[in-house]
Amino acid sequence: MSQSNNTTPYITLTFSLPEDFSPPSDGEGETYISVQTANTSIPLNVVQFREPILRSGRWNFSFAHNYSDVSVKYLVTINMTHNGVPLLIDLDYVVIVHRAPHRQTLHLSPIGRLYIQAQAPRAVEPEHAVTLAAHEHDDTQALVTQIHVSEKMAEAFYLEYDPATVVPGKRYTLTATENEYQNSIAVYPGSVVLKPFSMA
Known part of the structure; x- marks a missing residue:
């Protein structure tokens, strides 16, 4: 990678939370954002x-993109804490930039609501549903939550669950199945810690 000598273009990320998400207004709050390169032999802190x-809601965050001759994969992490207690599920977001300026929306997941992305659905009849389940990593019968959504709706949505039913720091697996033919559907994230350890 070579650094550009011209005017530095920027990457603009729009962080998006559910419309009804409202963080606590008292106590001590903190928002932390980290960006690193992910396709270099040694990750570089950007x-x-x-x-x-x-x-809450949607807001923009911009940073300089200093490379002009190669695509760059950035790894973005964002944490929000209230009195040391995490408010977001700890996820890594990948942003691939071929050229700048570049804009991209990242959907954040408050604890209790996981943003799910499935493979692009084909056109199906409304009654043909997809079953999506979150279960313990080594036991598909130990369900945390399970829902049925139309395949058209399965492309991207929030999966709700009760944080009191999950173990802090434990990784859970997400699976999606198309009901009519029982075909598996790719889903992201495939596994996730639904409740981080508290730092308080």
């Missing part, structure tokens, strides 16, 4: 940003 406030 930016680390910390602010003593909590966010």
Whole structure:
């Protein structure tokens, strides 16, 4: 990778939370964002940003893209804590930039609501549903939650679950099955820690 000598273009990320998500307004809050390169032999720290406030809705975050001759894969992490307690599921977001300026929306997952992306659905009749389940990593019968959604709806949505039913720090697996023919559907994330350990 070579650094560009011209005017530095920027990457703009739009962080998006569910419309009804409202963080606590009392106590101490913090939002932390980290960006690293993910396709270099040694990950390079691009930016680390910390602010003593909590966010809701949608907001933009920009950082410089210093490379002009190669595609760059960035690894983005974002955490929000209230009195040291995590408010978001700890996920890594991959942003691939071929050229800048570049804009991309990242959907964040508050604890209790996991943003799911499935493979692009084909056109199906409304009654043909997809079953999506979250279960213990080594036991598909130990369900945390299970829902049925139309295949058209399965492309991207929030999966709700009760945080009190999951173990902090334990990894759970997500599976999706098309009901008519029992075909598996790719889903992201495939596995996730639904409740981080508290730092408080």
